[in-house]
Amino acid sequence: MNLEQIRFFITVVDTGSLSKAAEVLHKTQPAISIALKKLEESLGVPLLSRSKYRLELTPEGEKLLRHFRIMHRQQSILRSYASHLAAGIEKEVSIAYDVSTAADELFNVIKEVKSEFPMTELHVSGKERLGALNSLLKGEVDIAISPWLPTFLSFGDFETTVFSDMRLIDVLHRDLVDFDTSQGITKTRLSHIPQIMPKSFELDVDSDTVFFSDGISIIKTDDLFSQKALLCAGAGWGAIPEHLVEQELKSGILKKIVIEDLGGNAFVEVHVVRMATSSAGPVASRIWQLLHK
Template sequence: MTLEQIRVFITVAQLGSIAAAAETLHKTQSALSIALKRLQDELNIELFHRQQYRLSLTVAGAKLLRHCEYLVKQQNHVLDIAKHLANGIESKIDVIYETVCHDEAIFSAISKAHQRFPLTEFYLSSENNLRSIKRLIDGEGDIAISPWMDQFNELADFETLPFSRFKIIIAAHKKQFPKNEPLPKSVTELEYLPLLMPQSLIFQLDLERLLGFVSPLQIRTNDLWAQKAMLMNGGGWGCIPSHLIEHELKTGELLELKLEEISYDAYVETRIIKLLNHSLGIAGKEMWQTLASKAANFNLNSE
C-alpha cells in the first residue's frame, strides 16, 4: 500500500468515477484502475460498488476513506513541518518568566508569534526566586523575563533589555495592629511578628542586610503568592511587590508600613534576557522584537 494508491482511492471516491479522477490527477484511467486493484487486493476488501456509470463506496470502503483522508492530511502536515524547519523556523521555543513579572505583554507576544508561526510549539513556564535565570544558564530556556541585578553579569554573558519595573513595599495585615493607634515606624517595633521571607534564592541576596534587621522570628515561603497568603492571614510582615497586593492596599485590608530604617522607595527593574551566544530562530527573534517594543515603551515612559 502506497500513499499514491491512497490518493487515487480518495480522489475516485470524491468524484465518483475513474475517468474524472484520471483527469484531475493527470493520469491515465488504466493507471488508476491498476492502482485501485492493487490496493483492494492488498487489503482484501472491495472498496467500490459499480452502479451504472458511477462508483459508490462499499460499507468497508466508506469506513476506510475517513482513515485514508486523515493519513493524507498527516502527510501534508509532515511536509509543512519540514518546510517550516528548512526555512530556519524553530520547532520549539521555551519562554520562562518569574511570577513577579506577570505581564499581559508576555502572553500577547506569545500569541502574536504563534499566529505567525503556528507550527512552532511555544512552552511557557513560570518560576520563583530567580530560577528563570538559572534555567537559562543551564540551557533550559530561550528567553527569560526576570528581575535584574547587574551582579548577574558575573554569572554568564547575557543580552538584556529593560522590560518594566515594580515597587517593593513593606506590608502587614491590619489585624496585626490595634485600631486607632499609629502604625510601627521602626523594625524594632515588629520584633514580635514573624518576618516573611523567601525560603531560598538561587543567587544569594542578603535580604536581612538590605532590611538592616535580623528577625528572630521567620516564616519562609517558596513563592510570592504563598507570601501574600500569609500576609492575608496575619501571619507576619515582609517585603512584597506592591502590584501583587494593589487591591488589598486600596481596601485597607493590608497596610503599607513606612519604616525609618528604609528612607527610600525600592524599585526593581525587570528585563528580557537571553544568553549572548544563544541564537534565536526566526520565530524567537520575532517574539524578542515584540517584547522589545514593550521595553521601548517602558524606556520612553521612564524618561
C-alpha cells in the first residue's frame, strides 16, 4: 500500500468512474485499475464492487475511505510543512505579554499572522509583574509586551519600541471615602487604610519604591486578580491600570483619588521588546512589524 494508490482510490470514489478519475489524475485507466487492485491485495479486502455498471464502494471500502481521506490530508499537510521549513519559516514563535496591559491589538495581530503562516505554532502567554520581560531575558520567548521604564535597559541588550500607554490610577472603595474625591488628598490622610500593592516583580525592581510605600499598613499580592478583588472588597487603596477597573468606576464601586504627595495619576509606556542580538525569522519579524508603531 502506498499513498499514490490511496490518492487514486479517493479520486475514483469522488469522480464516480475510472474514466473520469483518469482525466483528473492524467493517468490511463489500466494504470489506475492496476493500482487499485494492488491496494486491495495489500489490504486483503475488496474496496470497490465491479458487479454493476457504476463502481460502488463495498462495506469495507466505506469504512476505510474516511481513514484514507485523513491519510491523504495529512500527506498534504506534511508537504506544506516541509516547504515551510525549507523556506526558513519558524516552526514556532513565542510571545509573552503583561496582563496589566490592554492586549487586544496583540490578539488581532496573532490572528492575522496565523492566517499568513498557518504552519507556524504561535505560543502566547500572559505574565504578571514584569514576567513577560523576564521571560524574554531568559530566552523563553521571542517577543515581549511589557510596561517599560528606561532603567530596564540595564537588564539586557533590548530592542524596544512603543506599543501603547497605560494609565495607573489610585482607587478606593466607595465605603472608605470620607472626603471629596474631586479634590486632592495627602497620603497621610490615607494612613489608616491599608495600601494594596504587588508583592514583588519578576525583575530586580523594588515594588515599595515603585509604589511609594511607607510600610505603615500594607497588603501585598502576587497577581492582579487578587489586587482588584481586594480593592473591590474595600480592603484598602492602591494603584491599578485604569482599563482594568472601568466597569467598577462607572458603577461607583471604586472611586478614583488623587494623592498629592505622589504627583497624581501616572501614564506608563508599554513597549514591544525583543533581544537586540536575536535573529528573527519571517514570522517573528512579521509580528514585530505589525506591533511596531
